[in-house]
Amino acid sequence: MSRGDRRPTLETVAALAGVSRATASRVINDQPVAPPSRRAVERAIAEVGYVPNQAARSLVTHRTGLIALVLPESSTRVFSDDQFFPRLIQGVSQELETADEQLVLMLAGSATSRERIERSAVAGRVDGVMLASLHGTDPLSGALAKSGVPVVSNERVLGPVEVPSIGVDNRGGARAAVEHLIATGRRRIATITGPSDMIAGMDRLDGYLEAIEGAQEPVVASGDFTRASGEAAMTRLLAEHSGVDGVFAASDLMAEGALHVLRQNGFRVPEDVALVGFDDITRAAHTDPPLTTVRQPVDGIGRHLASQLLSLIAAEPVEPAITLTTELIIRDST
Amino acid sequence: MSRGDRRPTLETVAALAGVSRATASRVINDQPVAPPSRRAVERAIAEVGYVPNQAARSLVTHRTGLIALVLPESSTRVFSDDQFFPRLIQGVSQELETADEQLVLMLAGSATSRERIERSAVAGRVDGVMLASLHGTDPLSGALAKSGVPVVSNERVLGPVEVPSIGVDNRGGARAAVEHLIATGRRRIATITGPSDMIAGMDRLDGYLEAIEGAQEPVVASGDFTRASGEAAMTRLLAEHSGVDGVFAASDLMAEGALHVLRQNGFRVPEDVALVGFDDITRAAHTDPPLTTVRQPVDGIGRHLASQLLSLIAAEPVEPAITLTTELIIRDST
DNA sequence: CTGAAAGCGCTTACAG
DNA sequence: CTGAAAGCGCTTACAG
Numbered sequence: 001m002s003r004g005d006r007r008p009t010l011e012t013v014a015a016l017a018g019v020s021r022a023t024a025s026r027v028i029n030d031q032p033v034a035p036p037s038r039r040a041v042e043r044a045i046a047e048v049g050y051v052p053n054q055a056a057r058s059l060v061t062h063r064t065g066l067i068a069l070v071l072p073e074s075s076t077r078v079f080s081d082d083q084f085f086p087r088l089i090q091g092v093s094q095e096l097e098t099a100d101e102q103l104v105l106m107l108a109g110s111a112t113s114r115e116r117i118e119r120s121a122v123a124g125r126v127d128g129v130m131l132a133s134l135h136g137t138d139p140l141s142g143a144l145a146k147s148g149v150p151v152v153s154n155e156r157v158l159g160p161v162e163v164p165s166i167g168v169d170n171r172g173g174a175r176a177a178v179e180h181l182i183a184t185g186r187r188r189i190a191t192i193t194g195p196s197d198m199i200a201g202m203d204r205l206d207g208y209l210e211a212i213e214g215a216q217e218p219v220v221a222s223g224d225f226t227r228a229s230g231e232a233a234m235t236r237l238l239a240e241h242s243g244v245d246g247v248f249a250a251s252d253l254m255a256e257g258a259l260h261v262l263r264q265n266g267f268r269v270p271e272d273v274a275l276v277g278f279d280d281i282t283r284a285a286h287t288d289p290p291l292t293t294v295r296q297p298v299d300g301i302g303r304h305l306a307s308q309l310l311s312l313i314a315a316e317p318v319e320p321a322i323t324l325t326t327e328l329i330i331r332d333s334t
Numbered sequence: 335m336s337r338g339d340r341r342p343t344l345e346t347v348a349a350l351a352g353v354s355r356a357t358a359s360r361v362i363n364d365q366p367v368a369p370p371s372r373r374a375v376e377r378a379i380a381e382v383g384y385v386p387n388q389a390a391r392s393l394v395t396h397r398t399g400l401i402a403l404v405l406p407e408s409s410t411r412v413f414s415d416d417q418f419f420p421r422l423i424q425g426v427s428q429e430l431e432t433a434d435e436q437l438v439l440m441l442a443g444s445a446t447s448r449e450r451i452e453r454s455a456v457a458g459r460v461d462g463v464m465l466a467s468l469h470g471t472d473p474l475s476g477a478l479a480k481s482g483v484p485v486v487s488n489e490r491v492l493g494p495v496e497v498p499s500i501g502v503d504n505r506g507g508a509r510a511a512v513e514h515l516i517a518t519g520r521r522r523i524a525t526i527t528g529p530s531d532m533i534a535g536m537d538r539l540d541g542y543l544e545a546i547e548g549a550q551e552p553v554v555a556s557g558d559f560t561r562a563s564g565e566a567a568m569t570r571l572l573a574e575h576s577g578v579d580g581v582f583a584a585s586d587l588m589a590e591g592a593l594h595v596l597r598q599n600g601f602r603v604p605e606d607v608a609l610v611g612f613d614d615i616t617r618a619a620h621t622d623p624p625l626t627t628v629r630q631p632v633d634g635i636g637r638h639l640a641s642q643l644l645s646l647i648a649a650e651p652v653e654p655a656i657t658l659t660t661e662l663i664i665r666d667s668t
Numbered sequence: 669c670t671g672a673a674a675g676c677g678c679t680t681a682c683a684g
Numbered sequence: 685c686t687g688a689a690a691g692c693g694c695t696t697a698c699a700g
Contacts, residue, residue, distance in 0.1 A: 056677035058389035105439035390693035
């Protein structure tokens with residue numbers, strides 16, 4: 001079929017099969033139809049290469065078959081060497097495989113793009129949206145939720161609106177990391193934090209503080225989850241706090257950065273300074289020395305995000321918040 | 335508005351403004367309307383928070399306002415530390431900013447996902463699709479083109495169908511790189527190739543062969559653009575070909591891998607072995623030593639992809655193929 | 669400039 | 685099991 005030809009409609013198919021549009025529609029939607037009619041319709045569909053017009057369908061069913069994963073980051077941050085998003089997407093895709101929904105990614109880096117996305121969702125262009133990696137009290141979640149589109153988020157959402165969320169036990173994971181450092185004899189344990197406007201950043205810091213409390217004086221250097229920020233933070237720790245012999249970095253990437261700086265400055269890991277990361281990205285097992293870290297089930301977050309959203313779309317009850325467990329993976333950096 | 339409430343329709347707005355649906359529609363679509371009517375409608379829209387139903391609109395206009403960027407890769411490869419995709423997306427977004435189109439990313443990693451995407455496009459879910467990073471004679475381009483959806487591709491498309499494409503001068507870039515190595519006195523220049531089923535891989539190898547022809551015996555080690563493949567290839571070169579004093583790697587990532595292996599084996603760059611990459615990713619300027627490389631305008635590819643597609647959608651004539659120039663950036667690795 | 673009406677291509681009670 | 689008919693929410697000639 002070349003461009004400009006009219007695509008065949010249900011009408012075409014029905015006429016060719018010698019049945020009504022209603023019957024043709026029923027075989028397409030897998031509803032009971034007498035076998036001979038069914039066969040005739042199927043033959044007609046194959047013959048003309050019929051594909052239902054999605055707009056017409058959506059107009060009556062109020063479903064589009066599209067689910068959006070909105071990433072409120074610029075493309076550069078989304079496609080960084082942090083393996084969070086690919087793993088998340090893998091989990092989401094896995095869950096969506098069976099559902100008849102197509103995943104679309106929308107990047108909400110700029111103001112105009114977020115506005116466009118908000119309007120898209122409200123205009124009924126998608127059946128639901130998953131929000132990931134929100135910063136601060138991002139108004140996007142509120143706007144979407146208020147408009148009536150089903151929304152779910154990873155990590156709990158800050159702000160007035162309630163959005164079902166899937167998080168991990170950031171606090172418990174961080175606590176386990178720090179307790180491990182304490183248990184292995186470290187006397188001066190610092191932390192390199194994530195962004196202070198993200199749940200994952202806030203909660204991992206809280207976990208550190210809870211564990212360190214009463215035992216040692218807290219030493220905090222802030223970062224933003226990136227390797228560069230880990231390097232900068234470690235450099236500052238070395239310059240401003242002597243005697244640090246243990247570091248809990250709130251991401252593996254920052255831990256890598258810290259490791260690099262430590263070695264450049266002649267510190268042995270773990271002999272002089274023990275190091276724990278968070279995430280358990282693939283490379284964590286291949287650093288030198290392999291990195292002790294807190295594993296979080298990123299694909300699990302993805303799967304739960306998708307299944308919760310699917311439930312929401314089906315108007316089924318959902319958990320207001322799910323927290324997945326984290327696990328301390330002990331390697332050679334501690 | 336809570337979930338379950340009926341969203342207001344044009345009818346609601348028209349009634350409230352005391353005009354017909356046609357008039358209300360006209361103000362929404364920015365067509366001439368008497369100022370008083372316009373004001374009344376605008377007030378009504380604001381009052382009820384009206385947003386046009388996209389499905390109804392699409393049904394009559396045959397436009398969805400959605401443009402797909404289809405990436406025929408698993409999410410892991412798309413989100414690698416190769417900065418190709420983010421830069422491409424940046425260019426695309428830039429161009430789309432003014433057009434009233436929302437960019438959606440679709441990952442076509444698995445067989446079921448490509449089938450779903452194909453059906454989506456044919457069903458008229460998107461106004462057009464951009465294909466990037468195709469492998470071999472991927473049937474996706476053919477299927478889409480045949481269905482009548484406007485399609486464009488980065489790099490020319492292998493196979494029977496004609497799809498407008500935007501590529502870069504891979505061959506010329508590679509030639510310039512190798513000629514530079516020859517001109518600076520390298521006597522035994524090897525290449526580390528990209529995937530043999532991708533245009534970028536094939537053409538950069540051709541450029542190398544063209545330049546080396548007659549002057550030296552070609553030495554070829556194959557890779558797939560990733561850092562790991564660059565390491566492996568360099569290791570093989572060292573083991574199997576003595577005397578190599580120059581290397582042209584078809585990607586900066588592979589060049590980085592090669593650099594790593596060279597230094598581990600005690601070779602100095604550029605004194606013992608000169609090295610040229612391809613891409614000019616950000617890190618190329620920060621390796622030790624900074625990498626000589628062939629810069630390709632990835633954001634330019636993105637911008638042209640989008641503008642060509644927009645033209646195609648508007649039924650305007652487009653170039654069948656555009657080739658952007660590359661530029662040799664000389665740094666300290668040669 | 670404006671409105672009545674047709675039509676886009678489907679699905680879904682409803683009646684048989 | 686099947687068909688006639690209504691309706692989803694818009695846009696757009698057409699006539700005025």
